[in-house]
Amino acid sequence: xxxxxxxxxxxxxxxxxxxxxxxxxxxxxxxxxxxxxxxxxxxxxxxxxxxxxxxxxxxxxxxxxxxxxxxxxxxxxxxxxxxxxxxxxxxxxxxxxxxxxxxxxxxxxxxxxxxxxxxxxxxxxxxxxxxxxxxxxxxxxxxxxxxxxxxxxxxxxxxxxxxxxxxxxxxxxxxxxxxxxxxxxxxxxxxxxxxxxxxxxxxxxxxxxxxxxxxxxxxxxxxxxxxxxxxxxxxxxxxxxxxxxxxxxxxxxxxxxxxxxxxxxxxxxxxxxxxxxxxxxxxxxxxxxxxxxxxxxxxxxxxxxxxxxxxxxxxxxxxxxxxxxxxxxxxxxxxxxxxxxxxxxxxxxxxxxxxxxxxxxxxxxxxxxxxxxxxx
Amino acid sequence: xxxxxxxxxxxxxxxxxxxxxxxxxxxxxxxxxxxxxxxxxxxxxxxxxxxxxxxxxxxxxxxxxxxxxxxxxxxxxxxxxxxxxxxxxxxxxxxxxxxxxxxxxxxxxxxxxxxxxxxxxxxxxxxxxxxxxxxxxxxxxxxxxxxxxxxxxxxxxxxxxxxxxxxxxxxxxxxxxxxxxxxxxxxxxxxxxxxxxxxxxxxxxxxxxxxxxxxxxxxxxxxxxxxxxxxxxxxxxxxxxxxxxxxxxxxxxxxxxxxxxxxxxxxxxxxxxxxxxxxxxxxxxxxxxxxxxxxxxxxxxxxxxxxxxxxxxxxxxxxxxxxxxxxxxxxxxxxxxxxxxxxxxxxxxxxxxxxxxxxxxxxxxxxxxxxxxxxxxxxxxxxxxxxxxxxxxxxxxxxxxxxxxxxxxxxxxxxxxxxxxxxxxxxxxx
Numbered sequence: 171x172x173x174x175x176x177x178x179x180x181x182x183x184x185x186x187x188x189x190x191x192x193x194x195x196x197x198x199x200x201x202x203x204x205x206x207x208x209x210x211x212x213x214x215x216x217x218x219x220x221x222x223x224x225x226x227x228x229x230x231x232x233x234x235x236x237x238x239x240x241x242x243x244x245x246x247x248x249x250x251x252x253x254x255x256x257x258x259x260x261x262x263x264x265x266x267x268x269x270x271x272x273x274x275x276x277x278x279x280x281x282x283x284x285x286x287x288x289x290x291x292x293x294x295x296x297x298x299x300x301x302x303x304x305x306x307x308x309x310x311x312x313x314x315x316x317x318x319x320x321x322x323x324x325x326x327x328x329x330x331x332x333x334x335x336x337x338x339x340x341x342x343x344x345x346x347x348x349x350x351x352x353x354x355x356x357x358x359x360x361x362x363x364x365x366x367x368x369x370x371x372x373x374x375x376x377x378x379x380x381x382x383x384x385x386x387x388x389x390x391x392x393x394x395x396x397x398x399x400x401x402x403x404x405x406x407x408x409x410x411x412x413x414x415x416x417x418x419x420x421x422x423x424x425x426x427x428x429x430x431x432x433x434x435x436x437x438x439x440x441x442x443x444x445x446x447x448x449x450x451x452x453x454x455x456x457x458x459x460x461x462x463x464x465x466x467x468x469x470x471x472x473x474x475x476x477x478x479x480x481x482x483x484x485x486x487x488x489x490x491x492x493x494x495x496x497x498x499x500x501x502x503x504x505x506x507x508x509x510x511x512x513x514x515x516x517x518x519x520x521x522x523x524x525x526x527x528x529x530x531x532x533x534x535x536x537x538x539x540x541x542x543x544x545x546x
Numbered sequence: 547x548x549x550x551x552x553x554x555x556x557x558x559x560x561x562x563x564x565x566x567x568x569x570x571x572x573x574x575x576x577x578x579x580x581x582x583x584x585x586x587x588x589x590x591x592x593x594x595x596x597x598x599x600x601x602x603x604x605x606x607x608x609x610x611x612x613x614x615x616x617x618x619x620x621x622x623x624x625x626x627x628x629x630x631x632x633x634x635x636x637x638x639x640x641x642x643x644x645x646x647x648x649x650x651x652x653x654x655x656x657x658x659x660x661x662x663x664x665x666x667x668x669x670x671x672x673x674x675x676x677x678x679x680x681x682x683x684x685x686x687x688x689x690x691x692x693x694x695x696x697x698x699x700x701x702x703x704x705x706x707x708x709x710x711x712x713x714x715x716x717x718x719x720x721x722x723x724x725x726x727x728x729x730x731x732x733x734x735x736x737x738x739x740x741x742x743x744x745x746x747x748x749x750x751x752x753x754x755x756x757x758x759x760x761x762x763x764x765x766x767x768x769x770x771x772x773x774x775x776x777x778x779x780x781x782x783x784x785x786x787x788x789x790x791x792x793x794x795x796x797x798x799x800x801x802x803x804x805x806x807x808x809x810x811x812x813x814x815x816x817x818x819x820x821x822x823x824x825x826x827x828x829x830x831x832x833x834x835x836x837x838x839x840x841x842x843x844x845x846x847x848x849x850x851x852x853x854x855x856x857x858x859x860x861x862x863x864x865x866x867x868x869x870x871x872x873x874x875x876x877x878x879x880x881x882x883x884x885x886x887x888x889x890x891x892x893x894x895x896x897x898x899x900x901x902x903x904x905x906x907x908x909x910x911x912x913x914x915x916x917x918x919x920x921x922x923x924x925x926x927x928x929x930x931x932x933x934x935x936x937x938x939x940x941x942x943x944x945x946x947x948x949x950x951x952x953x954x955x956x957x958x959x960x961x962x963x964x965x966x967x968x969x970x971x972x973x974x975x976x
Binding site for chain 2: 229234262263264265267268269270271273274275278279281282292293296300304318322363364365366406
């Protein structure tokens with residue numbers, strides 16, 4: 171009885187509250203209708219103006235992070251939605267909550283006739299590979315990882331395209347900049363997990379520092395990564411910010427005044443301990459000045475344009491020029507880049523800026539090649 | 547159904563009797579009394595809980611839908627829009643759920659049409675096995691929260707035996723299954739012996755062992771043979787003979803792509819075994835006696851400590867078998883996420899199944915179907931798969947609160963059912 175009464179009272183309350191909103195309802199209705207028609211028109215216009223590829227379906231499967239992770243998956247997904255807007259294609263997406271859901275999710279996408287199925291992340295490699303082999307008529311893409319056989323030797327698959335990033339090129343510039351900006355002659359970096367797509371940042375960073383030392387006869391030291399030994403500091407996590415704080419404190423106490431965390435949100439922990447000290451950060455993947463609340467600490471960011479790479483791969487497939495050749499983001503094609511210095515624009519000497527521009531030119535022209543065992 | 551209906555009229559005259567009050571006065575403080583209440587609930591409550599959860603799920607689906615959100619702003623001006631879009635959102639989602647879980651009537655081929663039910667069974671296999679482990683613990687009065695860790699350790703052992711050795715067919719998979727079961731049993735034995743010897747609370751010990759297992763697998767993946775990829779994220783794949791063979795042979799459904807494997811048969815066998823164990827064997831009698839009243843069991847000459855250890859080992863073994871259904875598949879390997887959330891879902895499954903073997907089996911199938919259907923629902927209607935978790939969670943919530951379900955459907959309170967009274971009298975006598 172009591173439950174019924176409560177239900178009745180709440181229902182009445184809802185009715186009353188809703189009725190309050192009834193007066194402007196008429197207008198809203200019209201407005202709403204107009205808006206709806208307008209949106210329809212707009213949609214039609216875009217379709218008429220842009221290419222109409224609504225019969226092409228691009229689909230994406232996340233890893234366990236989900237599409238709202240403010241990081242990797244989200245960046246990949248933004249590429250998918252950008253492709254929908256620019257190409258007028260149909261899209262579908264599915265989030266995986268565990269590793270066991272990768273294969274069923276991919277299968278569900280293939281079953282609803284997706285033309286291009288993209289997996290976000292290294293962990294989906296096996297599942298995408300198996301699906302690509304089982305469904306030769308569908309094209310597949312994999313962000314941030316190539317394919318390998320059971321002995322981990324790289325393989326090529328006819329209908330699957332790896333989307334990779336040669337981030338060492340941009341990280342080289344970041345390393346050069348860091349070496350030029352440090353006052354303690356010590357800079358540091360650490361990774362999330364020891365995987366190639368993380369270590370490649372650290373390799374480039376290391377090379378940039380060495381180059382600066384070579385050019386200027388300085389002895390700037392890098393903490394947290396030994397490129398020769400491929401060995402260094404890792405948070406062993408992409409989400410545990412306390413690890414980032416602990417590593418940050420350790421580096422600061424060792425005298426480092428510029429730190430590059432290559433660990434997604436883990437770096438926020440580092441930023442929190444860097445606040446109030448003279449320590450500066452170099453962010454990765456996205457422009458940390460815009461995406462984090464620690465903009466005043468961020469010297470620059472090593473950008474990895476996952477979204478535009480995904481969009482590019484989709485565009486290529488829509489245009490019928492799909493190849494299984496890996497897409498590799500470089501400084502040349504804008505797949506990787508060094509972000510603006512924002513607050514530090516004036517602090518960076520013009521001489522150093524010129525030098526960075528010069529090296530960027532040299533990397534783009536192929537005159538300078540950044541070697542890395544983790545390079546795609 | 548009949549079970550639940552018959553006691554109701556009989557219970558009314560006994561309500562003024564003091565026994566239920568006495569029951570309430572002394573028992574609810576102990577965990578085993580809560581367990582007994584959960585276990586003693588009837589099938590009707592479970593079914594009603596599922597129905598309520600699906601209704602709540604429907605409301606959430608409707609409100610998560612964009613068309614519904616648009617039309618609700620002028621619901622009074624044109625309610626048909628709102629109702630229509632809400633109905634289509636909900637029905638589309640639940641139809642997709644059905645198509646993904648039971649039978650895909652829109653499929654082109656017979657293979658694709660019947661595949662969903664096999665997917666449900668595949669998803670159900672680890673839930674059933676781990677759920678049985680939890681159920682055995684519940685019957686012995688043990689809150690075993692450690693299935694997650696037991697699955698992980700079972701998976702480590704099974705995967706290692708799978709990729710490190712190369713043995714002939716049948717033999718290899720049997721070895722791996724055995725290894726997985728032993729790994730789980732070991733992780734069950736630890737809290738069992740701690741509880742038996744020192745009285746350490748099994749809830750706390752198993753939760754802590756879960757975390758130890760989580761970090762253990764992350765560490766193991768960075769070691770020599772496990773880390774052939776150099777990434778520390780994935781072990782090598784298991785050998786070709788180490789996987790469970792496909793359950794449905796090619797000649798039955800030609801060209802089938804079913805993932806369903808013999809692990810499901812293991813789940814069926816385990817269900818039968820647990821039924822036999824609990825209902826027919828001496829050990830099972832002791833387990834139930836210890837669960838009903840450990841003091842009485844001790845007075846009757848049973849070693850409660852031995853029963854505790856044995857129960858935890860059995861529970862761990864079953865969780866280890868659940869691990870084998872994940873690792874010992876075609877191209878299977880060990881990852882840090884190998885156990886997904888099966889260890890915790892299994893608790894739900896055991897609760898929903900009233901800690902009865904058959905009930906757990908059916909509850910496992912239901913949750914497997916939710917998983918399989920949720921996958922398709924998400925990709926076809928872009929309904930967030932989280933709705934499925936909400937539905938599952940509401941089911942648990944309602945099962946843990948039978949009075950709420952009874953209030954909603956105005957069912958009689960079975961607290962005074964003759965069964966309960968008789969149990970209390972027996973305890974009092976003891």
